[in-house]
Amino acid sequence: MAAFGSLALLIALALAAYNLLAGALALRWIATGQPTPISPERLADTARRAGIAGFAAVTCAAFALVWSVFTNDFSIAYIAEHSNRALPGPYKFAALWSGQEGSLLLWAWLLAAYGFVLRLTHKRDVKLYAYAGVILSAVQVFFLAVINFAAPPFSLLKGVLPDDGNGLNPLLQYPEMVIHPPLLYLGYVGFTVPFCFALGALMMRYPGEKWIKITRVWTLVTWLFLTCGIFLGMHWAYAVLGWGGYWGWDPVENASLMPWLTGTAFLHSVMMQEKKGMMKSWNVWLIFSTFLLSILGTLLTRAGLVSSVHAFAQSSIGTWFTVFLFFVLAVCIFVYILQRSHLKADNQVESLVSRESSFLFNNLVLLVACFIVLWGTLFPILSEYVVGSKVTVGAPFYNRVAIPIGLFLLLLTGVGPLLPWRSTSMRSIRRNFIAPTIALWVTVIACLVAGVRPWKDGAVDQGNLYALVAFALSAGVLTAILSEYGRGARVIAKQTGKNIFAAMYLLIRRNTRRYGGYFIHIGVVIVVVGLAGAAFNQSNEKELALHDTMTIGGYTLECVGFDQASNDNYTSDFALLDVSKGGVKQFQMTPEKRVYLSTGQPQTMVAIHSVPGWDLYVVFEGKNPDTNQPIIKAILNPLVSWIWAGVLLIALGTLVALFPSQKPAAQKGGQ
Amino acid sequence: MIASLHMRIKGAQGLNNWIKGAQALALAVAVCFSLGASDSSARFSDLGHRLMCTCGCAQLLGECNHVGCQESGREREELAAMIASGDKDDTILSAFSAKYGATVLAAPSGKGFDVVAWIAPVAVFVAALLGTILLVRRWSGVSLSAEKAALKDGTAVADPANESLVEKIRRETGADGGF
Numbered sequence: 001m002a003a004f005g006s007l008a009l010l011i012a013l014a015l016a017a018y019n020l021l022a023g024a025l026a027l028r029w030i031a032t033g034q035p036t037p038i039s040p041e042r043l044a045d046t047a048r049r050a051g052i053a054g055f056a057a058v059t060c061a062a063f064a065l066v067w068s069v070f071t072n073d074f075s076i077a078y079i080a081e082h083s084n085r086a087l088p089g090p091y092k093f094a095a096l097w098s099g100q101e102g103s104l105l106l107w108a109w110l111l112a113a114y115g116f117v118l119r120l121t122h123k124r125d126v127k128l129y130a131y132a133g134v135i136l137s138a139v140q141v142f143f144l145a146v147i148n149f150a151a152p153p154f155s156l157l158k159g160v161l162p163d164d165g166n167g168l169n170p171l172l173q174y175p176e177m178v179i180h181p182p183l184l185y186l187g188y189v190g191f192t193v194p195f196c197f198a199l200g201a202l203m204m205r206y207p208g209e210k211w212i213k214i215t216r217v218w219t220l221v222t223w224l225f226l227t228c229g230i231f232l233g234m235h236w237a238y239a240v241l242g243w244g245g246y247w248g249w250d251p252v253e254n255a256s257l258m259p260w261l262t263g264t265a266f267l268h269s270v271m272m273q274e275k276k277g278m279m280k281s282w283n284v285w286l287i288f289s290t291f292l293l294s295i296l297g298t299l300l301t302r303a304g305l306v307s308s309v310h311a312f313a314q315s316s317i318g319t320w321f322t323v324f325l326f327f328v329l330a331v332c333i334f335v336y337i338l339q340r341s342h343l344k345a346d347n348q349v350e351s352l353v354s355r356e357s358s359f360l361f362n363n364l365v366l367l368v369a370c371f372i373v374l375w376g377t378l379f380p381i382l383s384e385y386v387v388g389s390k391v392t393v394g395a396p397f398y399n400r401v402a403i404p405i406g407l408f409l410l411l412l413t414g415v416g417p418l419l420p421w422r423s424t425s426m427r428s429i430r431r432n433f434i435a436p437t438i439a440l441w442v443t444v445i446a447c448l449v450a451g452v453r454p455w456k457d458g459a460v461d462q463g464n465l466y467a468l469v470a471f472a473l474s475a476g477v478l479t480a481i482l483s484e485y486g487r488g489a490r491v492i493a494k495q496t497g498k499n500i501f502a503a504m505y506l507l508i509r510r511n512t513r514r515y516g517g518y519f520i521h522i523g524v525v526i527v528v529v530g531l532a533g534a535a536f537n538q539s540n541e542k543e544l545a546l547h548d549t550m551t552i553g554g555y556t557l558e559c560v561g562f563d564q565a566s567n568d569n570y571t572s573d574f575a576l577l578d579v580s581k582g583g584v585k586q587f588q589m590t591p592e593k594r595v596y597l598s599t600g601q602p603q604t605m606v607a608i609h610s611v612p613g614w615d616l617y618v619v620f621e622g623k624n625p626d627t628n629q630p631i632i633k634a635i636l637n638p639l640v641s642w643i644w645a646g647v648l649l650i651a652l653g654t655l656v657a658l659f660p661s662q663k664p665a666a667q668k669g670g671q
Numbered sequence: 672m673i674a675s676l677h678m679r680i681k682g683a684q685g686l687n688n689w690i691k692g693a694q695a696l697a698l699a700v701a702v703c704f705s706l707g708a709s710d711s712s713a714r715f716s717d718l719g720h721r722l723m724c725t726c727g728c729a730q731l732l733g734e735c736n737h738v739g740c741q742e743s744g745r746e747r748e749e750l751a752a753m754i755a756s757g758d759k760d761d762t763i764l765s766a767f768s769a770k771y772g773a774t775v776l777a778a779p780s781g782k783g784f785d786v787v788a789w790i791a792p793v794a795v796f797v798a799a800l801l802g803t804i805l806l807v808r809r810w811s812g813v814s815l816s817a818e819k820a821a822l823k824d825g826t827a828v829a830d831p832a833n834e835s836l837v838e839k840i841r842r843e844t845g846a847d848g849g850f
Binding site for chain 1: 720729734773775776780784785796803
């Protein structure tokens with residue numbers, strides 16, 4: 001199987017190289033119009049077909065690796081390193097992306113799959129798709145070259161073959177790890193497609209904004225994958241790492257956040273180009289930056305540039321990615337300089353208080369947030385270079401710098417959709433903003449009365465202050481969105497004579513993009529409320545003998561037993577805790593500590609009881625070596641489930657926005 | 672005349688009501704803000720979240736939960752002892768930094784080159800904000816003067832086809848024309 005996989009990868013590289021060279025030559029011939037020995041259109045079509053065949057070749061290679069994992073082929077170094085016989089089936093799939101070589105193969109396969117779809121749908125705009133396909137093949141050549149020559153997944157072990165493999169990293173043996181990395185990669189890799197369209201459209205001086213419409217679906221789908229990937233990663237960290245949080249501002253987490261921020265900015269600013277023919281250069285650079293940040297993130301993860309708990313083993317591929325990053329940047333700059341006259345804006349912003357300028361400020365804030373994350377991630381390297389010593393840039397830095405920016409963005413989330421295009425009047429501002437402002441101040445007072453006070457011992461309590469502002473802004477934004485939605489629904493109800501619920505549904509169907517966007521904004525508000533809940537976390541840690549109790553919030557935890565269990569994969573110690581409230585037993589929790597047999601690594605299995613208001617989060621921290629009694633840490637995390645609920649709404653909103661809008665009956669009849 | 676006077680009096684009364692309302696709101700906010708609780712035990716937790724565990728787990732000291740982690744246990748004991756002996760926060764952080772190196776601090780300090788870490792994001796944000804405001808003002812100035820010039824020339828409204836086109840654009844890009 002190793003030989004088959006290696007051969008498939010070599011064929012895939014050859015096909016991608018052919019796609020690039022033949023496609024580029026055909027496009028050149030078409031552009032110059034000079035006489036050619038063969039038809040350039042036919043040559044371009046052979047290039048496209050080579051791209052489709054390339055997908056089949058990479059699929060064969062990926063299949064070969066998965067087959068080797070399932071058949072325990074430990075002659076392949078990668079399989080011996082990342083799998084073992086006792087590994088459960090679903091995690092054998094996860095072995096595909098648990099190491100450097102396998103994850104690069106997954107990347108190449110996803111890229112080939114996106115390319116496959118792109119090349120199959122080429123009839124929508126043959127020339128633009130040809131440009132995009134050729135650029136995509138250039139990216140494919142790079143990745144396939146890396147996995148053929150720098151990080152081959154089918155390298156064979158030398159010497160005596162082991163009976164069993166080292167097994168999968170215990171941290172990855174969790175159900176979400178079977179979904180989270182592929183989703184994240186779908187997001188990362190997916191941004192290659194809009195990048196290729198943007199670069200292709202610029203190269204060919206594509207007239208009009210059709211390329212924006214074509215890439216919109218690609219960008220939205222990719223953004224959805226990346227969003228879900230990031231949040232699944234947060235949930236995995238929350239449920240597995242056992243420290244009670246979900247985001248540690250680790251460089252690898254940051255690497256996924258940066259393209260998400262620029263991608264989000266792009267999704268907003270393309271609307272300016274579609275509606276008003278503005279921000280053309282800006283949009284091109286946003287999507288260039290998003291792709292470049294995806295590559296930078298990969299470089300950070302894989303080259304050992306920054307220390308991270310996620311990072312793969314250091315290897316030479318960092319040099320490959322650095323060269324590729326600078327090459328892509330140089331190409332982008334060159335093409336932009338050559339063709340920038342094509343990107344002249346048709347209109348300008350007319351007023352500081354308008355939908356256009358709210359988009360501008362939204363972009364500004366998202367990009368500043370991206371800069372902060374990049375700056376914080378790279379500052380340790382800069383510090384080492386300048387003063388010779390590394391520093392840590394952790395959560396306290398981001399909490400102080402990024403949270404205010406995030407709150408400002410939340411404010412714009414509510415303000416932006418309420419402003420009309422071009423300019424607005426004071427009357428309109430008063431009409432639209434009075435209810436949100438009232439909601440905001442009512443929430444401030446309600447929070448203060450409820451005990452959310454931003455001062456403690458005469459000093460500012462940063463956590464409470466941010467939480468108070470977040471709750472107040474969330475209330476304002478939510479009111480703004482709902483009142484705008486309600487206004488529209490009432491107008492439709494009046495026009496059509498339908499009841500208000502039917503009118504609300506019709507409103508969404510008539511403008512899925514706008515109301516899908518509103519759902520996403522409501523989802524963001526709910527996520528922010530969930531994040532703000534972290535300001536009120538409580539924790540308690542205690543060594544519990546049999547029938548000892550500990551309290552947290554209103555809960556009493558009583559240890560009613562501790563036991564051990566084992567299977568082929570791991571042994572585990574766990575505690576049985578009866579949880580009661582007001583003297584009445586409510587439920588039982590079993591926090592667990594596993595030790596995986598193949599690696600000897602320990603792993604926490606957190607017990608979580610989730611209700612809408614809070615999560616009771618219980619960790620078995622281990623046994624006291626002196627007393628042999630379990631040490632239990634209990635954390636009460638308010639509003640965490642709101643984060644996951646908000647993400648579901650964001651996903652739903654994105655799906656709604658992807659649906660085509662229903663045209664009004666009059667328009668249908670006219671067609 | 673009398674009607675106008677009545678309206679002015681009514682307007683003044685309305686304004687007075689608004690001012691009174693605002694004063695009551697400000698008072699309520701001030702009262703609520705002053706009701707802070709005192710909790711000195713939070714200092715250990717606060718400092719624990721400003722220091723890193725040095726075992727290499729990349730976790731904050733206050734959150735390190737590795738079983739048998741020798742480093743975090745010792746660091747926590749040192750932290751508790753320093754707090755008990757009445758040391759100030761800055762003194763404690765400096766002592767940790769001197770003993771374990773600068774990487775023990777969870778965020779750059781406010782001294783030396785570390786200041787750049789804090790200043791750069793604020794500087795970039797302020798520069799970007801001012802730049803955007805100036806750009807929009809310049810653009811809106813250009814649009815306004817172009818419109819004025821067109822009005823002066825009479826070209827702006829002379830062509831009825833233009834007017835209907837402008838109206839169509841306004842309708843399609845107006846408040847109900849899309850997100």
